Amino acid sequence: MSCDGANVSVTEGEDVTLKPAYKINKGDEIQWLFGDKKHRTRISEIREESRRPFIDDYKANERFRDRLDLDKTTGSLTIKNTRTDHSGLYKLHIRTSRKTLQKTFIVTVYEKVEVKSVNEDSVTLNPDTEIQRDDQILWIFGDEFSLIAQIKAGTGETYDGADGRFRGRLELNKETGSLTITDFTTKHNGPYKLLISSSSRGTSCKKFRVSKHRK
Incomplete structure (x- = not known):
């Protein structure tokens, strides 16, 4: 399932893809965060120096282990084989040469x-x-x-x-x-x-x- 909006609902076991609303340009840095402000954790990013997607799926109590894909061209984040504990707040930061863009997604994974x-x-x-x-x-x-x-x-x-x-x-x-x-x-x-x-x-x-x- 793909999503361009800020709210997504899926049933556990399904994949979900969170898409930026902005075109990713060469040199942009991308960072995906999970959790509320108090417990926010970096789970994926693309750094300027390497341009390779970095997946930090062992954080957030390892709930994302082997479940994340980050598209280095579009910046889209896919969560595979979702569970109910993947429900929550996801925040995307895009740092360009001129400014920082942000987008927030609220994901709800219903029990199957x-x-x-x-x-x-x-x-x-x-x-x-x-x-x-x-x-x-x-x-x-x-x-x-x-x-x-x-x-x-x-x-x-x-x-x-x-x-x-x-x-x-x-x-x-x-x-x-x-x-x-x-x-x-x-x-x-x-x-x-x-x-x-x-x-x-x-x-x-x-x-x-x-x-x-x-x-």
Whole structure:
């Protein structure tokens, strides 16, 4: 998604590109900052002496690691695979031979949640990606982040939950990472989170909100 205005809204997982409203000329210096005035951090810039984009993605609590692209011709900044913690204030400074230009962007990244309504006795939650042999899979339930299933080193385990509500109800597919909840009742309503950790691909997250209404 591209943006020429000052306000941008995207859903997490999407890319967003912030564009200057000014033409970048040879010799202009460009600096992108993130955060409010009290916690503002430089995340990217083009310096006059090198003319090479400099990405400082390890700052701002490393939230931008491997996610930033700076176009040295246009000065546009792209944030890849956005997360909700990329929401906030972005400020662009362009220093020309005559003056300094500024532009502010407010970016809002909305949480992506798959909503499932249960009409049968069971429900299956599926990953969006193919599971690799070395992946670690964690299934988490509720706002208290209770671990209810995991796959590690090719071995799958399920857990009853803090209050035992999932006892005898969970089926974990070690090949696909899918989790099936059988004999589903309203006490199993709520948020579910899938975390997939890979040494080669990093960590990905998928969120669900599952509900069954009383008859």
